[in-house]
Amino acid sequence: MPENLPDWMLVYKAVKFKDHQFSYPLPSLYNGxxxxxxxSGVNESEENYEYGKLDGLSTFWNENGVKESVENYKDDKLDGLSTLWYNGAKAYEKNYKNGKLxxxxxxxxxxxxxxKKEYYxxxxxxxxxxxxxxxxxxxKEYYDPKDNFLKRERFKKGKLxxxxxxxxPK
Known part of the structure; x- marks a missing residue:
């Protein structure tokens, strides 16, 4: 398949790392x-841009075509549900607003x-x-709005x- 793709689509070969988080040489005002x-021709990523910034769904797959992550962006910041899979099993779901959990x-x-579950x-x-x-x-641990510890509850067989x-504690 690579021989059928334009050179600008193959630029990823020069910057590919083991971890899929890297920058693409996008035009600064790219839309779409x-x-x-x-x-091998297997999809690696699909990302959406508005004026050169991530905006919308970003999806990544491994070399076997198994989905690794789906993230939502708005104005280049995480915004909405982000999901990561490890070897096909869901590893986490996190919610973001304006780049913050x-x-x-x-x-x-x-x-x-x-x-675990965390509430932000x-x-x-x-x-x-x-x-x-x-x-x-x-x-269960509870924190105040300034991230100060308030209390911890320990459970056994579902009972406090x-x-x-x-x-x-000492």
């Missing part, structure tokens, strides 16, 4: 979808069980953190067993 492919962020273990205020500050083991809630007011 920008796509790249692996040499906002609302619920969830991550999963490779076996698909819930790992619109300013990007964490409000609550929940940790899970084998998909069961074991720990202890509340701690110190972040690092």
């Amino acid at each position: 979808e920008w796509a790249t492919w692996y040499e 906002n609302g619920l962020s969830t991550s999963w273990n490779p076996d698909g069980t819930l790992n 205020a619109k300013e990007g500050n964490i409000q609550r953190y929940e940790l899970f083991e084998k998909g069961k809630l074991v720990n 067993v202890k509340t701690e007011k110190e972040q690092f």
